[in-house]
Amino acid sequence: MITLASDFGSPYPAAMRGVICRRSGARLVDVTHDLPRGAVRESAFWLRETLPTFPPATHLAVVDPGVGTDRGVLVGRANGHAFVGPDNGLLVPAARRIADDDGVDWFHADPGDPASSTFHGRDVFAPLAATVHDVVRSRGIGALDAHERLSPADPTTVDLPEATVEAGDASGEVLAVDDFGNVVTNVPGTFLDGRETVTVNGDRVPVVETFASVAPGDPLVTVGSHGYVECDVNRGRGDERFGLGAGDAVRIA
Amino acid sequence: MITLASDFGSPYPAAMRGVICRRSGARLVDVTHDLPRGAVRESAFWLRETLPTFPPATHLAVVDPGVGTDRGVLVGRANGHAFVGPDNGLLVPAARRIADDDGVDWFHADPGDPASSTFHGRDVFAPLAATVHDVVRSRGIGALDAHERLSPADPTTVDLPEATVEAGDASGEVLAVDDFGNVVTNVPGTFLDGRETVTVNGDRVPVVETFASVAPGDPLVTVGSHGYVECDVNRGRGDERFGLGAGDAVRIA
Amino acid sequence: MITLASDFGSPYPAAMRGVICRRSGARLVDVTHDLPRGAVRESAFWLRETLPTFPPATHLAVVDPGVGTDRGVLVGRANGHAFVGPDNGLLVPAARRIADDDGVDWFHADPGDPASSTFHGRDVFAPLAATVHDVVRSRGIGALDAHERLSPADPTTVDLPEATVEAGDASGEVLAVDDFGNVVTNVPGTFLDGRETVTVNGDRVPVVETFASVAPGDPLVTVGSHGYVECDVNRGRGDERFGLGAGDAVRIA
Structure with a gap:
């Protein structure tokens, strides 16, 4: 194959x-x-x-x-x-x-x-x-x-950096935005354990397990399918809501 | 497969x-x-x-x-x-x-x-x-x-409703808009039998068998490949011409 | 197959x-x-x-x-x-x-x-x-x-014309614009042999072998993968830069 x-x-x-x-x-x-x-x-x-x-x-x-x-x-x-x-x-x-x-x-x-x-x-x-x-x-x-x-050969490499997590505060960046507009950060999903809300660059958002936990058009933070924190909108575009694109810095607290 | x-x-x-x-x-x-x-x-x-x-x-x-x-x-x-x-x-x-x-x-x-x-x-x-x-x-x-x-199990169902046809007047809705912008209604294609023109929500349009029967950019109504009445534009977008999207009501007479 | x-x-x-x-x-x-x-x-x-x-x-x-x-x-x-x-x-x-x-x-x-x-x-x-x-x-x-x-049967044919090349001056047309915005002309790539710059409809552009030979966003002319002269932009859209679409006349000198 x-x-x-x-x-x-x-x-x-x-x-x-x-x-x-x-x-x-x-x-x-x-x-x-x-x-x-x-x-x-x-x-x-x-x-x-x-x-x-x-x-x-x-x-x-x-x-x-x-x-x-x-x-x-x-x-x-x-x-x-x-x-x-x-x-x-x-x-x-x-x-x-x-x-x-x-x-x-x-x-x-x-x-x-x-x-x-x-x-x-x-x-x-x-x-x-x-x-x-x-x-x-x-x-x-x-x-x-x-x-x-x-x-x-020794290959050329690219940098897919890890986020820095300290005392409930994560500094990372956006690895990718998917076709749905979901913003995939490099902050490990475990960062959300036990939290009901977080701030994303200062903007307070609920932490949920599924898109359908919030109303259509509303923002959410969840553990995405890659195991990282994602900043999304139920049936909308997270990249537009959060103003984030690939490579942008993101602070989650 | x-x-x-x-x-x-x-x-x-x-x-x-x-x-x-x-x-x-x-x-x-x-x-x-x-x-x-x-x-x-x-x-x-x-x-x-x-x-x-x-x-x-x-x-x-x-x-x-x-x-x-x-x-x-x-x-x-x-x-x-x-x-x-x-x-x-x-x-x-x-x-x-x-x-x-x-x-x-x-x-x-x-x-x-x-x-x-x-x-x-x-x-x-x-x-x-x-x-x-x-x-x-x-x-x-x-x-x-x-x-x-x-x-x-009994499955959850969705409603793909049938149109109501009475005395030369069809009340239905738009099932889908395709990639070309063709508006697929739920009005049976047989509704067009013997008609040379119809009105689509009041707008009079020729009934034809092929897109090429009208000039590029002109609207038409035809029996689409799904067997339903479609509201199309030859080499253009029917959804824009007719102002219709999926789920919209459509009256053809 | x-x-x-x-x-x-x-x-x-x-x-x-x-x-x-x-x-x-x-x-x-x-x-x-x-x-x-x-x-x-x-x-x-x-x-x-x-x-x-x-x-x-x-x-x-x-x-x-x-x-x-x-x-x-x-x-x-x-x-x-x-x-x-x-x-x-x-x-x-x-x-x-x-x-x-x-x-x-x-x-x-x-x-x-x-x-x-x-x-x-x-x-x-x-x-x-x-x-x-x-x-x-x-x-x-x-x-x-x-x-x-x-x-x-004798088939219907389409016209994919050849360019006219005379004394360092090529008159042709755009055959296609690709998904990247690269403008594919019908001027043979050999026309560029020995040239460091050409004009495309009067606009002077460097002749290079690879996109990366010019800065991102800069225009270039090269021999494309079809063997024809292409008018491109490194990591940008040639069609927008040169104002050219399929069928347009192009003069390269």
Whole structure:
């Protein structure tokens, strides 16, 4: 199985699917092609939250504002999964979470001589994912060590910081805003234990377990599905209500 | 085969796909993940119009504004198809249409102890769909009766009302607006038989068989692909032209 | 394998998938369902750029502003691939590119008696694609000649014009604007050879190899992934910066 993720929208993902189908019989499963455009850190967050739900697979992901520069081409291996994408940090948090206590083995891949300098999803990463998938399938994931196009590498990383929690006061930031407008912070959900209300940057809001605990249009704070504190609105947009976007500082007390 | 439908947009459907792939080798086919957000009745309409085109399958659908409350977890069975989703009416019209004259058997499922109170698509419904699919595949759809997690249930229903037609005058409502802006009413298409024009809430419009029968930008009334009267604009948006949205009353004469 | 492309957005593609799954075990791969709505020429461009990446398959594509009129139903064959869609030019450039030096064989198909006059994707093209796929699979692509529903045809074509290049001055037009806002012209990429800047309709812009060669928000001209001159903005929208849309004239000097 090859999973596909990108910020390409439409129709460019089709060319990646076509290239892979031409080279491999692998099953294709789309993760999403609506990752936040050019936003490597937020996209890394979403991949970390979704790729671990899959069984061992080759995960192809492309959010690549440095396409055509000398940024490297990265292949990773952890816990039976393989990873293929640009060496800009995009896949590192996902691979580390899948690795759990084991480490991740990282490689740089020879990019070859791509047909374009602007669409490495089609010209570099999709064919490489087909190759990696077929190597893993035919010879086992250990065979990546011996592949002539791969050499050991230290990957570029991205920073998905942890919040600081002190004496009932949490200082963190917004990791991502989802499609519903829910504001996902990096404050651990356990911070809400035993609280009935909190302030979010000074704004007092009820702490609840479900969206439906407040009236439609009303704000709430809850433990989201990622295990972090989320600032949401029942059937509305938390990002607009709280004036928060990815990367913004948030203080919860 | 498991079909997937939700109002999740992106990237949450990926977690449902991952969870299912981890538990089942079932073929996955997306219906859509852009059902009208939180709109159970309109979504139920779209599922009723699309799921019956499929061969027997396990249909997973999640539009779930009551996620995390005590709303039940529903499993259905009709005509070789199985249905998995929240007990809020979402799947009832689709299952009844697929059942045709036969009835639908409904069950409540034990939700287990979900990891989150906000993402039951990932934590409850996707694993349950994988289980239902594998029970049906290995032991036949009749085996759902004996499954330890299922007990017979009366489902919550939603109202997809029929229009009232009297003496050339139809009083109905808008069931849905599609992606093109076409306004789908609940007035039967046969109402248009023999008419060259009708009024839509007082506004006189030609009755035609195809969009291209009127100039681009001009309004029209036609029998839509669902068999109902639709209020459309050729290469434009009927909802804007007629000022109509889902749930609005419409009088056609 | 059947590939699916349309301008249907959501949820209508689900009905095409369902109809095909009911009639055929073919693997389904989505190209996109966000082709430019009702825009046959731009959509034909995108299909020409993406379908050739696939291995031999049956390619179903529906962008069909003339649905329900007497426009024909087209089937094509080239280089082991089959094509199914409306006879409005949509699939012609893709089939010709796949044919390479060989020709394309075109057929009109009997549309049968479709259930609707507005959704031939579901009622005509999807069932026909399933039939074509199964004929090709069971009897070989040559068997299309003998199929009772097909008769030889001259297809309707669309015009994807070539630019005029004279003495360092190119007069062309915009073929398409992609999801990122990149403006794809029909001026061959080789036009940029040896140039450090060009003017786009009088506006002087640097010629670069990668987006990241200019600051975020700055304009650039590059050879895009289609081999043509593109007018782009690094991490911004070229269409807005240059005031250009599909079909607009562009002079590059």
